[in-house]
Amino acid sequence: MHILLVEDDHKAARLLARGLEEEGFRVQVAHGAHEATTPAGFDLAILDWMMPGKDGVTLCAQWRQAGHELPVLMLTARDAVADRITGLNTGADDYLTKPFVFEELLARVRALLRRFDRAQPAVLKVADLALDARTRTATRAGASFALTAKEYALLDLLMRHAGAVVTRLQLAEQVWHADLIAIDNLIDVHIKNLRRKVDTPGAVPLIETVRGRGFRLASQADIGDA
CATH class of the missing domain: 3.40.50.2300 (Response regulator)
Known part of the structure; x- marks a missing residue:
């Protein structure tokens, strides 16, 4: 904790x-x-x-x-x-x-x-994105997609703090339990893979890169009823 x-x-x-x-x-x-x-x-x-x-x-x-x-x-x-x-x-x-x-x-x-x-809710929801902690499954617009253990941990952290920037250091400490220097490149690789699954063509982009700080998942307020 x-x-x-x-x-x-x-x-x-x-x-x-x-x-x-x-x-x-x-x-x-x-x-x-x-x-x-x-x-x-x-x-x-x-x-x-x-x-x-x-x-x-x-x-x-x-x-x-x-x-x-x-x-x-x-x-x-x-x-x-x-x-x-x-x-x-x-x-x-x-x-x-x-x-x-x-x-x-x-x-x-x-x-x-x-x-x-x-x-804590069993199912996290932002717009048409949902993450079920009981089954550790994710869906976007009703279509399910598979997540690796790290991708699940990343998405869980981003969704729990939707609308706020989650820094690269926080991702390193809470997902990898490691120093940022040791896994800095890994963060980019996993975020890229996660974005490919979450932000599919035609869907409203949810994962934002905040240059020099980290990443942010759009909140419901950002995207309205999308």
Whole structure:
């Protein structure tokens, strides 16, 4: 599981990241909202409420408005009921007041991941493209097509983050579990093969290359009722 930790306190971020990594999580630290413009490719986000510039509540609200549905755990020194309600109403899924015991944070992280996993749809759909997690099959306009294991993992990741850019680094880490340098060319080969199956002649193109960043699967909003 890949966690995005947004915490401007470098010492606190380092300690939290180390603890989570020791529990088997992969953690990427952002020292402020400016380093966490998108949570695409992550399984969960931990946000500090009080940060200079854009605070965690504002960042969470912007993610929700952009359609990102990953679970969000908000950390804050504010313990008033009104503050908790504000955090939850802007899209946070849970709220932990500082100071806290690491074991409680870990328990809340695991609970959120379990809840989110149960809420995931069995069939992902974007326009006339569907991916069935139960049978690991894909269809476009009702016609099924076969996917290799890597192609399935790529399409699953792109569809879960439809409308957002999934970076080449995220693809390398989450599909191949390898460094980008080691498999950079492989990404292009597999995306090319996947695009050949998904974006057939006459169909509305769904897979977009975002030069210098990665790839993006069109969202329903991009293509309307196509």
